[in-house]
Every structure is written in C-alpha cells, then in structure tokens.
Amino acid sequence: MTDTNRKIQELLIDYAGALRDGCLPVFLKSLSRQEGQMIASSEEFWDAAEMVRTLNGVGFADKAVTADVGLFMSRVDANIASRLKKAKTSPRGKRTTSTKSTNKTQRTEKTT
Amino acid sequence: MNRRLRNALKGLTAPDAERRRRAMEPFVRATFDSFIRYLYRYLGNEVECEDVLEDVYADIWENPERLRNVTSERELLKTVYLYYMRKRLREVYRRINRNLHLSQQDMKNLIAPELGILEAVSQSELQDILHRVLGRLKARERRAIELWMEGMSSRAIANELKTTVGAVKMLKFRAILKLKKMMNEYCHEI
Numbered sequence: 592m593t594d595t596n597r598k599i600q601e602l603l604i605d606y607a608g609a610l611r612d613g614c615l616p617v618f619l620k621s622l623s624r625q626e627g628q629m630i631a632s633s634e635e636f637w638d639a640a641e642m643v644r645t646l647n648g649v650g651f652a653d654k655a656v657t658a659d660v661g662l663f664m665s666r667v668d669a670n671i672a673s674r675l676k677k678a679k680t681s682p683r684g685k686r687t688t689s690t691k692s693t694n695k696t697q698r699t700e701k702t703t
Numbered sequence: 704m705n706r707r708l709r710n711a712l713k714g715l716t717a718p719d720a721e722r723r724r725r726a727m728e729p730f731v732r733a734t735f736d737s738f739i740r741y742l743y744r745y746l747g748n749e750v751e752c753e754d755v756l757e758d759v760y761a762d763i764w765e766n767p768e769r770l771r772n773v774t775s776e777r778e779l780l781k782t783v784y785l786y787y788m789r790k791r792l793r794e795v796y797r798r799i800n801r802n803l804h805l806s807q808q809d810m811k812n813l814i815a816p817e818l819g820i821l822e823a824v825s826q827s828e829l830q831d832i833l834h835r836v837l838g839r840l841k842a843r844e845r846r847a848i849e850l851w852m853e854g855m856s857s858r859a860i861a862n863e864l865k866t867t868v869g870a871v872k873m874l875k876f877r878a879i880l881k882l883k884k885m886m887n888e889y890c891h892e893i
Binding site for chain 1: 720724727728731732735736739740741742743744745746747748749751752753756757758760761764765796803804805806809810812813814816819821822826829830833848851852854856857869872873875876877879880882883886
C-alpha cells in the first residue's frame with residue numbers, strides 16, 4: 592500500500608484486503624489527499640465497498656464467533672458494573688469539583 | 704422471534720436496572736452470534752469486534768428504549784445497528800481521523816454506513832444469494848473472487864491465473880461490481 596497514485600480499482604482492492612485481514616487503519620492511513628478525493632467522488636467505489644463488506648461478512652465472519660460466550664458475558668457484566676459504580680459516584684465527583692472551584696474563587700478574591 | 708429472546712427483551716426493557724442486568728445474560732446468549740457476525744463486516748477484526756460489542760451491550764442495558772417495540776430478529780438487528788452499533792463503530796477510528804485525508808463524512812460512510820439493500824438482508828439469505836450469483840459470473844472472475852475469499856493475495860491470485868497483479872485487481876473490481884448489481888436485483892425480488 593505504499594503506492595500513492597492508486598487507481599480506484601486498486602484502492603477498492605486494498606480496502607477489501609485490509610478489511611479481510613483486519614487492518615483497516617493501515618489502509619486509512621495509507622490514503623493520500625488525491626486518493627481521498629478520488630474515493631469521495633467515485634460512485635463505483637461506494638457500490639463496490641458495500642459488496643466487499645457483504646463478502647467479508649459471508650466469507651470470514653465465522654472467525655469472530657467465539658465458543659465461550661460465558662467469558663464474553665462476564666466482560667459485559669463487568670462493563671455494566673463499572674457504569675453502575677460510575678453512576679453512583681459521579682454526583683460526589685461533581686460536588687468535589689464545585690468545592691475546588693469555590694476555594695479557587697475565594698483565594699482569587701483574597702489576593703485581589 | 705424465539706420465546707427465549709422475546710423474554711430476554713421483555714426483561715431488558717424493565718425500568719429496574721438490576722432486572723435489566725439479569726436479563727442481559729439470556730439476551731447476550733441469544734444474540735451474540737448474529738451481532739458479532741454483523742460487526743465483522745465492518746471491522747474485519749475479531750478483537751475489535753468483541754471490544755465494540757461489549758460497549759454495545761452495555762449501551763443497550765443503559766438505554767434499552769429503542770428495543771421496546773421490536774418484534775422480529777431482523778428488526779432487532781437493524782435497530783441495534785442503527786442506534787447502538789453505528790455510534791460505537793464511528794468511535795473506533797475517530798482517534799486516527801485527524802491524520803487522514805478523508806473527510807469526516809467519507810470516514811463515517813466507510814466505517815459505519817447507512818443501511819444499504821444488502822446490509823438489510825439476513826446472513827443466511829445473503830449466503831444463499833451469493834452462492835447463486837457467483838455461479839453467474841465468468842469462470843475467471845469467479846475463480847478470482849473464490850481465491851480471494853480463500854485468503855490469497857492479489858500477487859498469489861495473479862500467479863494462479865497466470866496474469867499480472869494489475870489485471871487481477873481490475874478483474875476483481877469488475878467482478879465485485881457485477882456481483883453487487885446482480886445481488887441488488889435478487890434482493891429487490893425478495
């Protein structure tokens with residue numbers, strides 16, 4: 592992907608390859624300004640990109656299906672627990688911040 | 704929609720947070736497969752898919768309102784994509800966006816697009832349609848797509864088809880456009 596004057600079909604094939612190999616950021620970073628503009632104005636690219644995503648889903652999505660959903664479930668539960676904890680502690684956090692700012696204001700007033 | 708999923712959805716939309724948390728397990732078990740396959744279309748990376756999906760489920764737990772009137776699995780997938788997955792998908796690459804030569808809108812369209820005709824069709828239907836339309840391509844085009852789907856690079860495909868890398872890229876591009884056109888026609892018939 593080092594070539595900076597890629598034609599639209601090359602860009603599409605590189606996008607498809609990046610999606611298949613799970614390295615989309617590499618493709619995105621490889622785009623030059625001209626290539627970005629070419630993608631933006633090419634209807635064929637967007638049509639083909641939708642098809643590429645479909646092929647990716649049909650051909651390779653099995654790789655993402657893990658056998659142990661229980662393990663994944665525990666991650667989700669931990670995420671929920673952390674959000675619950677954050678929701679409980681956030682009002683106190685706000686109070687602390689406001690106290691700090693009051694102190695700061697008072698200090699400023701004293702110095703003036 | 705099966706009874707297990709329907710019950711899980713009922714629990715998910717309860718006002719009590721703890722009840723919603725308990726309902727998450729059956730919901731995750733019933734939907735994990737279809738959700739992660741769907742996400743894989745856009746990310747192509749199983750680790751990132753799991754990270755995004757974890758946040759998607761937590762978002763659903765936090766704000767399940769959108770799922771209140773869902774009546775079928777297809778509608779569920781569509782709603783989850785539009786209201787929960789898309790936001791998270793866009794966040795995945797937001798951090799690198801400032802260094803890119805793509806506009807914010809093009810980036811959004813590439814990473815988390817609006818639902819196209821193909822994206823609204825279920826996985827099993829897609830497999831079926833794809834199988835049929837692949838058979839309608841020219842032998843050389845079909846072979847190029849099949850080899851690509853086996854994981855081969857353009858250079859390896861060029862060696863296999865005894866042609867140049869540039870010709871293979873053009874062949875695949877044309878074949879993909881043909882596939883898209885034919886699949887659109889099939890989807891309109893469904």
